[in-house]
Amino acid sequence: MFYLSEIQSSFAHLAFAFGASLVLSSLLDPKKVAHRTVLFGIGMALSVRYIWWRGSETLAPPGLTFDCLFSWSFFAIEAASVLSSLSAFTILTRTRSRSAEVERFMEWWKPAEEPKVAIMIATYNEDRSVLERSIVGAKASDHHNCEVIVLDDGRRDWLQRFCDDQGVRYLRRPDNKGSKAGNINHALDVLVADAERPDFIAVLDADFVPHADFISRGLALFHDAKVGLVQTPQHFFNPDPIQHNLGLSRSYPDEQRFFFDHLQPSRDAWGIAFCCGTSSVIRWEAVRAVGGFPTDSITEDFMLTLALQEEGYKTVYLNEALTEGLAPEGLKEYVTQRARWCLGLMQIARGRLGPFASNRLRLRDRWSVIDSVFFWLTTFPFKIAAMTFPLLYWFFNVTVVNASVADVVSYFGVYMIWVLFVLNFISAGLIIPIVNDVSQLLGAIPISRAAVLGLIKPKGHAFSVTAKGGDRTKVVVQWRLMRPFLILGGLTILGLFIGLFTDQFAFNDAGDGKIVILFWTVYNLIILAVTLAVCVELPRAERHFADRPERALISVDGALKRVWLTDLTQETVRIRGAGLLPGTRIAIKIRNVGRMDAIVLQATSDGGVLSLDIDPKQYEALLRRLYAEGNVPSVTRTRLSAIMTDAVARLGRR
Secondary structure (H helix, E strand, O other): OHHHHHHHHHHHHHHHHHHHHHHHHHHOOOOOHHHHHHHHHHHHHHHHHHHHHHHHHOOOOOOOOHHHHHHHHHHHHHHHHHHHHHHHHHHHOOOOOOHHHHHHOOOOOOHHHOOOEEEEEEEOOOOHHHHHHHHHHHHOOOOOOEEEEEEEOOOOHHHHHHHHHHOOEEEEOOOOOOHHHHHHHHHHHHHHOOOOOOOEEEEEEOOOEEOOOHHHHHHHHHHOOOEEEEEOOOEEOOOOHHHHHOOOOOOOOOOOHHHHHHHHHHHHHHOOOOOOOOOEEEEHHHHHHOOOOOOOOOOHHHHHHHHHHHOOOEEEEOOOOOEEEOOOOOHHHHHHHHHHHHHHHHHHHHOOOOOOOOOOOOHHHHHHHHHHHHHHHHHHHHHHHHHHHHHHHHHHOOOOOOOOHHHHHHHHHHHHHHHHHHHHHHHOOOOOOOHHHHHHHHOHHHHHHHHHHHHHOOOOOOOOOOOOOOOOOOOEEOHHHHHHHHHHHHHHHHHHHHHHHOOOOHHHHOOOHHHHHHHHHHHHHHHHHHHHHHOEEOOOOOOOOOOOOEEEEEEEOOEEEEEEEEOOOOOEEEEEOOOOOOOOEEEEEEOOOEEEEEEEEEEEOOEEEEEEEOOHHHHHHHHHHHHOOOOOOOOOOOOHHHHHHHHHHHHHOO
8 A cells, every 4th residue: 555655645645747848838928037046946956856766775785796797877867967057957047039139220421431251162173063052152142342262172173163164263383282161271271361361251161051131230239348249049951860860850850959049048048158160150250269260179169169259259149040061961071070079078178278387268168168068978878878777677686776666656757747848848849758768779879989089199180071962762671780789679679578578587587666667668679669669761852841832834835824833943843733744844933043944854643843944043943942931941849749640651651
């Protein structure tokens, strides 16, 4: 009876936390600092309560036993992860929007002194199809005093000719020393010799396309003479590998959405927003004052923020979708990019601008670096531990967490329910269990390796370029990336089978803890199954989040027909509402692009897919329409019903 009473009490705690979250979600405002502070304050209290319980009641007794070794080591990793969460929760208690400030200071300079901006597009090996839309978008800026400069570290003659045709400046250097940072620094040195130096520079990766108002809105925040850099978020016009391979492109956000839409505005409110490389505008005198972009870390962007701060210049964040780029399209590129970020951050932590080095950084800047180090150093090793430590129980009868179901529900369940509620309350539902776990697990091994390696050996690491573009039209199974998850899944299933269906192994004498370990193991199997599905890369076709059907006119054999235009890309368009035969030549008029000839590539039940015969001026207009105009292209909020519908549809396509 006592045990039943304990179970009932623990579920009452869980029900109370769930009910409180439902009530508070309708009463509180996620943008008010006071409300956020209360919610995250409760979350921090529950985090401390949980980890105190773990440390005081669930660990194996001290001694020279495997139970003690693994129980305490798992607790140490988990405690470090909770400490990282406490830092993140503290940051998230505040938030800031600068859009109203931008509106007030859109033209703070005198009319006769419009500042000059050099828009720098750094490139190494990107395809022409990637570069041309970035260049065309940069040329379309509504700030008149701009110069577009292409910084070619690939030394490609065809790109130089293309830049000449486009009327933009082309720069190349004899070597690739310093990677992207060195490329930008070379350009800065060239600009010093110009008769008219820029007042500001804007930095774009080769695959990022600025909206027409990117420069004008970014410049508005430089009314404050102490602002050295304005960072804007990165949005993407293609889904990342997790979204795409799970079929969630239109219902689930890209993996970076929470960081750019919610964590960076919170960091800005604390004065610790940082540069993220592309999509930033920088004061010329500020970047020259720090000697250009730092080259002693492969994440030169974060380090630039610290260098600017040391010289008295601050970095601010404008949370508006003013550029769009390519998310990594393949899993290898996705993982490589994140491991590079991790390695670069560890280099910063060990370098001259690290949190414990002798420098002029503020206490909050040191906290900013420590917070980032803790994120990389705890999140991903903890994910590996959470997936592997249950195997110790099934195969070796090693109990890592010795707890009753009632206590797990009361301490862990309440803590988790509350944290999920608060994070989803402030982010409009961006934190989805399982999918978030998969995004962390995919890169956990190389990221953990990079974290340790970067701390031990911070120097001598090459810059790995994230490949963008290329042929993505085939199914590709990433066997090498999948292998550890296949092995882990096989061992988990085998261990579960041995524990459940044999007499001599641990499960039969585990007592109440067997339910805890069983739930933990089954959850891990679900995560592993989804992870394996993500490792099967599906074919991609160019699509745009902002695509909406619109009316258009076509001419077939001299007869005009009104049709629906959908799925517009750089080369093709699909139309609906007219019967067409393959090979038929027609004319079509597209809004803001013009009239052009086309040929029917493929007939569909309600129309066809057309190949466009487009002249250079129309092509530029099409690029501007596809990439330099429009609203937020990314998924920025979620509905569970939409995610479930897309997931079921994805299963149906298998």
